Amino acid sequence: MNTVLTNLNALLEVVLVGIAFGAGLPVVFAFGVRLHASASGPARAGGYACFGVVLVAVLCGVLWIAKAFLAAKLGVHLFGA
Numbered sequence: 001m002n003t004v005l006t007n008l009n010a011l012l013e014v015v016l017v018g019i020a021f022g023a024g025l026p027v028v029f030a031f032g033v034r035l036h037a038s039a040s041g042p043a044r045a046g047g048y049a050c051f052g053v054v055l056v057a058v059l060c061g062v063l064w065i066a067k068a069f070l071a072a073k074l075g076v077h078l079f080g081a
Helices: 002-037 041-065 067-074
Strands: none
Touching: 002 041, 041 067
């Protein structure tokens, strides 16, 4: 029974992260587009901040996927690899 609960807990974590990145980042990007389209300065700056958040998340995802390659081929150790 302990194995089933452990697997369900891991499944819940994967689903929550998938929802956060699968739906959350596009929502932040869409909000940034909406803010950037407005004419005022502070709203436009908020749009750029949203774009920055999405850019950082995408770069972290790419680096996370490539961390073993970067460690083996280039000697760059990211995220504790």
